[in-house]
Amino acid sequence: MNTTLRRLASVVMVMFLALMVSTTWIQFFHADELNTDSRNVRAIYAEYGRARGPIVVGGEAVALSKPVDDEFGYQREYTNGKLYSPLTGFFSLANGTSRIENTENDYLNGQADALWVDRLQNLLTGRDPEGSSVELTVDPKAQQAAWDALGDQRGAVVALDPETGAILALVSKPSFDPNDLASHSTKEAGEAYTELLNDDSKPLNSRATNWTYPPGSTFKLITTAAALESGDYEPDTVIDAPSTYTLTGTQTQVGNFAGTSCASAGEMSLADALRISCNTAYLGLAGELGADAMNEQSEKFGFGKPFSVPFRTDASRYDNDPGAMNTAQVELSGIGQGSVIATPLQVAMVSAAIANGGEVMQPYSVDTVRDPQLEVVRETSPTSVGRAVSEETANQLTDMMKSVVESGSGTAAQISGVEVAGKTGTAQWGDTSKTDPHVWFTGFAPADDPQVAVAVVVESGGDLGGQATGGSVSAPIAKAVMEAVLNG
Incomplete structure (x- = not known):
């Protein structure tokens, strides 16, 4: 009898150990994969439920997140969206991210490794997490001047600081309004994205940086x-x-x-x-x-x-x-x-x-x-x-x-x-x-x-x-x- 119980106990212990090991393996080694899985609704709510940092030009936010009364908590908004979209790109529930919103995502959502102290303080104090602000090199007067001077013509303008390489202006026309893609309605955002993709003028493509011409x-x-x-x-x-x-x-x-x-x-x-x-x-x-x-x-x-x-x-x-x-x-x-x-x-x-x-x-x-x-x-x-x-x-x-x-x-x-x-x-x-x-x-x-x-x-x-x-x-x-x- 004791031998039988010992064998049963051993089997149960092995099963518990296997369960613990498999759970730990999944939670630790596959954490990033699970968190970034598009089917993980909790990850989506977590991403949209924190205050995403602003993208700043000349001391003013050209992209920012405002509190809203829905299940996501914050809505991404773009001021002068068409003017700056070749730089900011978009942050979209239905269509992902592009340009600065994509490359600086870890800082904007507050999850970059360099921000671990802030995350620890938030954990200890119970403070809501916030993203970092990303300040661009763009001169707002030069950007507006380029936009206005180009008018309704198709083309692009780029201005640089010769000594540093800093981009002072970057305009592409036709452009697009990232607010249309930031909608929390996946149907509306998806339709807007499809319309932009099917537009013969290709407004999603920056003519300034991702369009080549014969230079003459x-x-x-x-x-x-x-x-x-x-x-x-x-x-x-x-x-x-x-x-x-x-x-x-x-x-x-x-x-x-x-x-x-x-x-x-x-x-x-x-x-x-x-x-x-x-x-x-x-x-x-x-x-x-x-x-x-x-x-x-x-x-x-x-x-x-x-x-x-x-x-x-x-x-x-x-x-x-x-x-x-x-x-x-x-x-x-x-x-x-x-x-x-x-x-x-x-x-x-x-x-x-x-x-x-x-x-x-x-x-x-x-x-x-x-x-x-x-x-x-x-x-x-x-x-x-x-x-x-x-x-x-x-x-x-x-x-x-x-x-x-x-x-x-x-x-x-x-x-x-x-x-x-x-x-x-x-x-x-x-x-x-x-x-x-x-x-x-x-x-x-x-x-x-x-x-x-x-x-x-x-x-x-x-x-x-x-x-x-x-x-x-x-x-x-x-x-x-x-x-x-x-x-x-």
Whole structure:
């Protein structure tokens, strides 16, 4: 009898031990998996039942959580939602999170490892948990100026602090209102998201950071940089500038804007070629430099890799396989056509690097993270990505870009009492018989003490369509943004 009881007791003890071990294993090792499971209703209520931290621009919250009388407890609200959505993204019960709301989620919901002291204090005091505030680098005046100047045209504007890489403005149009996705009605939020996904203009995609365009003549800055860095060219070096240029190995002739001739003599200085944006001169120059030099120079400016700002951007590209490019393709790349594609952020980084003496800075949009007691728990330090060109080359490029704005194709970017350096661009795309070119401007100011670098792209010529140029449409937008930064 005792033997039977002992055996039964042993079996029961083993079963209890197995139950304890399995329960502990699930609760400890699978805790994160269970907490993040979309079917875990308790996790959803916990997430929405705490005060999510605000996203702050210029001391004002552009995203915040307000108490509401429903089962979730708090409602996410966005002030000027369309203006800031390319940065903030959305926080949605039905559709998840994006952009800053996604990358900074652990700080915003108060669960980041760096906030363990706050969580412990909340546990001991019974205080309701709160998220941290995320302060952006954006200048609200520059952001509003970019939004207003772009108007109803499709395109994007990016402004950077050349010395630090801080994003001062980032606008994309068409945009979307994240309030529509923040609804606690999963039906309404889901329908709003589906409508945005099906919109042909793709408003959920940021044209500033995740949309690539042919950069057109703004890429001549990189072609010029490659020439100057080679040691074979100076700004006053005379290069061929024929009325038309026949691409090597083809019968295709390429002309200049409006069929004009750059120089009656058929040649001109490199500086003048940039000033008036002479296509035929740059086609030949790129062919002389070759694909390797062009690709290497573009990579030094940041082409070929995405950036984290902190959300991930799309990579700009010189070519998928530079080694396989024929001479005609290389020639076209010299004017930012063919295989070359770039985001507006990348184009702004090119100007910013030139303004910064040749050094490329990592772009970023989050300045500071503060806990609920407003103590700093994280602060972004400017980081160099590398050197694109020597300081001497950067100075030469600056002088050449100043002439573009003083007396060349970019005069509409002039600011009274301020020297502006810039470059225009007009980029063909798609079936050129059916599409109007995208128009660009990029530059920085003041040229002698740069405070802001900017890039503007307006799709299909904007309001002017086929009559548009980068100088007539995009340069005034850039001017408005630079003035907003410089006037404080």
